[in-house]
Amino acid sequence: MSQVAFLQPVGKREQTKVQNRQAILDAAREVFSELGYETATVRDIIRRTELAAGTFYNYYRSKEEVFAALADDGARRFAPILKSIRAQSHADFEVFVRRALEAYFAFLADEHENWEASRPPDEPHLHVRGETPEMTAVFNEVRDAMQEAIAGRKGPVSDPDYMAAACIAVAREVGDKMLERRPIDTRGAAEFATAMILNGLKGLPKAQG
Amino acid sequence: MSQVAFLQPVGKREQTKVQNRQAILDAAREVFSELGYETATVRDIIRRTELAAGTFYNYYRSKEEVFAALADDGARRFAPILKSIRAQSHADFEVFVRRALEAYFAFLADEHENWEASRPPDEPHLHVRGETPEMTAVFNEVRDAMQEAIAGRKGPVSDPDYMAAACIAVAREVGDKMLERRPIDTRGAAEFATAMILNGLKGLPKAQG
Amino acid sequence: MSQVAFLQPVGKREQTKVQNRQAILDAAREVFSELGYETATVRDIIRRTELAAGTFYNYYRSKEEVFAALADDGARRFAPILKSIRAQSHADFEVFVRRALEAYFAFLADEHENWEASRPPDEPHLHVRGETPEMTAVFNEVRDAMQEAIAGRKGPVSDPDYMAAACIAVAREVGDKMLERRPIDTRGAAEFATAMILNGLKGLPKAQG
Amino acid sequence: MSQVAFLQPVGKREQTKVQNRQAILDAAREVFSELGYETATVRDIIRRTELAAGTFYNYYRSKEEVFAALADDGARRFAPILKSIRAQSHADFEVFVRRALEAYFAFLADEHENWEASRPPDEPHLHVRGETPEMTAVFNEVRDAMQEAIAGRKGPVSDPDYMAAACIAVAREVGDKMLERRPIDTRGAAEFATAMILNGLKGLPKAQG
């Protein structure tokens, strides 16, 4: 046995297991973002795979479960980024908001570009909003962080629940709109969303550019 | 012939027709708000009814059509309210926003209470957000009005598309949250949303109550 | 009471009864000839009528029954013609065959023209072969007559059952083809069919026209 | 591994697949010939099978497709026979007609016997004429050949379209009648049909047997 094998005991078996799992995840990601969660079927997923129908169930028990797995994946990748942002903001709420939004929009753009890159160019194209599991998950991360940040602010706050809901709603909508524009301008979106969240319409810069 | 009969010549037939149509609409409203549009099936609707499978099709040709009928109903009731608000605000954007939000939240609360009243008390309860057709329709009305109002504002604006998206997102989320609280406080929600939209988090009153 | 009323007691009631029955028959004839027996539905029939769905069942118990009624109608009109032909042929088989075919083709052409006349000009148009009930019925009449005539021939015959089947088959096919040509040439068709039946291919005149 | 296994490597799976496919074809043949194409339903077919509803669709996409498969099968078996007949008749029309009819009737008889053999003895029994897909297909083959043969004949012909229609009609009807008799006498039927087609009633032998 090689050292490598010792450190990571990948026999042929384990390797294909990993590959299959990944193949399913990849196919599922595509399918969910093209068809949306409701419309997508398990069959759609396995069809984009070289695997057999039954094999799906060796890895995931249902459509729900594979969706959750994808979401998890996104969350796992994003969580540390968000954590370091919080650490770096030293309780400065404005800074935190700005940076969190920047990170969120960057993640979105990245996801989106990967997805577009891996697609045959002129397929019919539904793109149901924010329906990819990763985006959903990352969005949830941001929401939670925002909630905590708001709750932890010193001084009495108006209504932390409403505040969080409102902030996160702005983030989501602006994010979706951003993805529809070309070129995708994550900085512009972050600026807008930050200004809007902190100062409202009246605080927005009066002219664009 | 009684005068009443003269005013409203309802035979038993017409009566049951009206009743059935209403029963279908009521069932559909329930089903859509519990399961969401995608998940709901025509059969789910008829099952909540004492009617036979085929009867549905005497009234509506498809799930889409019954959804549209419900949405129409909501829109029809709300549109004049919104129109008079616009007329009364004389191009004062702040006033318009405040009143439109008040009307929107009031409508939501009303809808919601009616719906809750007609429900068996402790059914399992998913409540997919804002998915009842009426709410969808009313929300669309508000969105359109907001978009127009923003587009029509004098002076250069930062990014009307983002602005509209952000405002409407706040309205929707705060509305949803509002419905989860008891008692339902439409005035509080409207105040919050208005302040948030116009001035952002920093403009929010520092203390609650 | 007038004499007429005495002879044919038609009150308003009886009159509409007759009219309704006729309306159903007319509609059914159209529908059967356009859609064919299998494809046609009772609903198709009543839809071409000013009557209500249930009314159909006051007159006929099913699709089958109205089909039979139409067939009967055709048979009733054709039977006397055929009878007189038999009487006039004094057991001369060749004469009988020729005249029976002429009468059959004439009836077909007549039916067909009536039907075409009563049709909107460029509707889609299936015309399933020989499927109108009248044609079916008349065809059956001719077949029976032919069978009898063959069975009654003096001298040993090769195989009366086959003979009848063969003759009638020729009549039907040539009849169908005839209806597809313009102008409809009943005489030509009768000549051809008669020659074919009596003398076969080898007895056919060598040139056409 | 045995040699047999080498020649035909059939696992149990392949075996049941073949069996199921055959079961569906058999059921379909029965259903079509008892009910006719129009009346038959996919569910009628699967009901005569031990299979589940959905299984049908693993093999055929629709009623049409299974019908076509059956027809194809018949046509494929019959086409070479007919081809060799044409080759052997060296443009002698009479010979061609006689042999083609013989082959057609033989095929019919064969088909029919197979079908009867595989049937429970005294089922209700409609037997819509010549409606099994195989017979339909074979009949079409004969018709086409006949049309070509007639069209290719030297010398002016009376009316090739009528001629073909008449010949084929005789073939079909005599064929159907033949199947109703016991014992099935394909030679007798062929003799009769040939004589009838070539010489008509008057050329028929005067006595039977």
Add this chain to the structure above:
DNA sequence: GATGAATGAGCGTTCATTCAT
């Protein structure tokens, strides 16, 4: 494990027929 055919509940829809009015 991987396979992929089999399963059968469920879907949207149609339609002959019934029956209260």
Add this chain to the structure above:
DNA sequence: TATGAATGAACGCTCATTCAT
């Protein structure tokens, strides 16, 4: 009688899931 809405069995078909191989 005429009406036409109500009925519910049946249709073609899909799909998540199972299970023998």
